[in-house]
Amino acid sequence: MANTHENITSVTDKDAHPFEHDENIDSKEDHQHLEDGSNNAPVGADWNEVRNDAIKAEEVEHAMSVRKALSVYRSAVLWSAAISLVIVMDGYDTGLLSSINGIPAYRQKYGHYSGTAKGGYQLNPAWQTAITEASIVGNFIGIFISSWFQDKYGYKRTIQIGLVLLTGFIFIVFYAPSVQVMFIGQLLCGMPWGAFSSSAVSYASEVTPISLRGYLTTYVNLCWVVGQFIAAGVLKAVADRTDQWGYKIPFAIQWVWPVPLFILATLAPESPWFYVRKGRLADAERSVTRLAKKGEDADPTQIVAMMVRTNEVELKNRPGTSYLDCFKGSDLRRTEIACFAWAAQIMSGTSFANQPAYFFQQAGFSTSNSFNLNLGAKALAFIGTCGSWITLTYLGRRPVFVIGLGTLTVLLVLVGAVAFPAVHNQNAGWGQAALIILWIFIYDFTVGPVTYAIVGEASSTRLRSKTVGLARNLYNVSRIIAGFLYTYQVNPTGWNWKGKAGFFWGGTCFVAFLWAYFRLPEFKGRSFRELDILFERNVPARKFKSTQVSEEDEQ
Numbered sequence: 001m002a003n004t005h006e007n008i009t010s011v012t013d014k015d016a017h018p019f020e021h022d023e024n025i026d027s028k029e030d031h032q033h034l035e036d037g038s039n040n041a042p043v044g045a046d047w048n049e050v051r052n053d054a055i056k057a058e059e060v061e062h063a064m065s066v067r068k069a070l071s072v073y074r075s076a077v078l079w080s081a082a083i084s085l086v087i088v089m090d091g092y093d094t095g096l097l098s099s100i101n102g103i104p105a106y107r108q109k110y111g112h113y114s115g116t117a118k119g120g121y122q123l124n125p126a127w128q129t130a131i132t133e134a135s136i137v138g139n140f141i142g143i144f145i146s147s148w149f150q151d152k153y154g155y156k157r158t159i160q161i162g163l164v165l166l167t168g169f170i171f172i173v174f175y176a177p178s179v180q181v182m183f184i185g186q187l188l189c190g191m192p193w194g195a196f197s198s199s200a201v202s203y204a205s206e207v208t209p210i211s212l213r214g215y216l217t218t219y220v221n222l223c224w225v226v227g228q229f230i231a232a233g234v235l236k237a238v239a240d241r242t243d244q245w246g247y248k249i250p251f252a253i254q255w256v257w258p259v260p261l262f263i264l265a266t267l268a269p270e271s272p273w274f275y276v277r278k279g280r281l282a283d284a285e286r287s288v289t290r291l292a293k294k295g296e297d298a299d300p301t302q303i304v305a306m307m308v309r310t311n312e313v314e315l316k317n318r319p320g321t322s323y324l325d326c327f328k329g330s331d332l333r334r335t336e337i338a339c340f341a342w343a344a345q346i347m348s349g350t351s352f353a354n355q356p357a358y359f360f361q362q363a364g365f366s367t368s369n370s371f372n373l374n375l376g377a378k379a380l381a382f383i384g385t386c387g388s389w390i391t392l393t394y395l396g397r398r399p400v401f402v403i404g405l406g407t408l409t410v411l412l413v414l415v416g417a418v419a420f421p422a423v424h425n426q427n428a429g430w431g432q433a434a435l436i437i438l439w440i441f442i443y444d445f446t447v448g449p450v451t452y453a454i455v456g457e458a459s460s461t462r463l464r465s466k467t468v469g470l471a472r473n474l475y476n477v478s479r480i481i482a483g484f485l486y487t488y489q490v491n492p493t494g495w496n497w498k499g500k501a502g503f504f505w506g507g508t509c510f511v512a513f514l515w516a517y518f519r520l521p522e523f524k525g526r527s528f529r530e531l532d533i534l535f536e537r538n539v540p541a542r543k544f545k546s547t548q549v550s551e552e553d554e555q
Contacts (some may be wrong), residue, residue, distance in 0.1 A: 058529065069211045100247060110131075155270065162196055169189045198417050205464070206461075317329070327461075334460060338458040351479065388446065422498075457531065
């Protein structure tokens with residue numbers, strides 16, 4: 001395959017390793033030419049050899065079974081799983097902030113006494129909302145910064161810097177003397193968490209072959225669930241403490257993660273797609289060598305050729321890589337799908353049903369029972385996410401997502417209906433709790449994990465970091481709005497709707513169901529090149545699965 005490597009090298013401009021030889025860059029324009037990846041344009045007949053290698057690599061990926069892929073790409077699976085562990089912290093923080101209001105010592109420290117409210121001490125609804133949403137605002141800022149950083153320096157460096165910053169920001173949260181300082185600390189912590197949330201799913205979608213892509217992107221959701229489960233267990237352990245350590249211990253545990261994760265990020269290979277976009281094809285080939293076991297099922301030169309070919313298809317269609325390019329041509333539709341798929345998680349009622357501990361307390365359950373139910377719910381979420389890999393295998397993305405939203409709509413309406421007898425009947429309250437727990441299981445069996453697969457596959461490869469960033473930020477904006485509404489809906493000093501809020505979230509979930517039915521395509525089994533072509537041809541969502549893509553379609 002030596003000649004093939006020479007051919008791939010020849011389609012780059014001036015040098016296959018442009019940033020390793022800066023003396024070859026004669027002007028600012030030349031530097032930009034290399035930066036945007038346009039140095040991969042084909043030159044003369046050499047492109048035919050590269051294209052043939054690309055076709056072979058894509059055919060091998062399509063024919064590769066899951067079992068074979070696990071064998072050949074064992075290293076890719078392990079590195080993707082390792083990088084995705086940064087999401088454990090995001091899940092832990094989300095679980096912590098959504099339920100720490102159930103800790104009496106926390107409410108006493110940062111709240112005020114209300115003789116009419118259950119539990120004695122309560123946070124002012126405005127500050128409860130502000131603290132819960134502070135990390136989301138930080139997420140929003142961090143994602144925009146990290147999206148640029150990912151394009152410039154790669155996923156590894158982005159994660160490393162985020163981990164260093166997070167280690168320092170946790171000190172502010174741990175020692176916060178007032179609710180105002182707690183708000184600032186959570187705001188700053190949210191910035192690296194935002195970088196992690198956008199980096200992990202992009203990395204997972206780029207380092208794995210077609211047959212494994214859905215599993216590794218949904219594994220990101222599993223890491224999020226694991227973080228929530230750990231948070232639920234920690235909160236259960238400290239629930240009965242009346243001193244300051246009742247809320248300080250949960251915050252201190254966040255220091256466990258950064259050091260080992262920094263080591264893993266340092267050792268992990270960078271995404272070969274990043275190197276291809278930069279024109280660093282030798283680095284891309286070395287990265288593929290670390291991710292796949294070299295052989296007839298994984299020839300690094302052919303795999304890099306496949307990436308070059310996909311990159312070239314996207315360059316011909318729309319070469320830009322700015323946020324504005326995410327809203328041009330077929331990329332507008334791809335941005336819509338990624339954004340609304342993630343927003344659908346919030347519209348499906350996560351701010352209401354996926355924060356059970358505080359809800360259970362306000363519904364009349366004791367602190368101990370509330371956290372027991374919360375822990376059990378998170379365990380079911382873990383089981384549901386693992387089970388989603390079965391549905392992904394046999395059904396794909398679209399059916400699971402659509403059916404999941406429809407089922408969640410029904411459950412939320414039932415929660416609202418049961419809220420009326422639950423005011424005077426404790427048994428009805430337990431029925432309401434059972435519906436919430438069932439909602440959590442169904443959500444993490446369908447919508448929760450599948451969203452990550454959809455977002456990881458919807459964007460073009462050249463706009464992936466920008467599109468994923470925009471999608472995650474629409475999710476964050478939705479979380480802020482939903483968090484504000486949820487706090488006032490459930491807080492006894494707010495609107496005090498309690499379970500009746502299920503009607504509201506059932507309505508938003510139904511809207512998400514309608515969008516998914518009419519607008520969400522099926523991505524299962526498609527290479528990134530095939531997805532590029534299907535979007536360029538404007539194939540309707542419900543025909544994505546059946547539409548054939550030939551080798552000549554990029555012409």
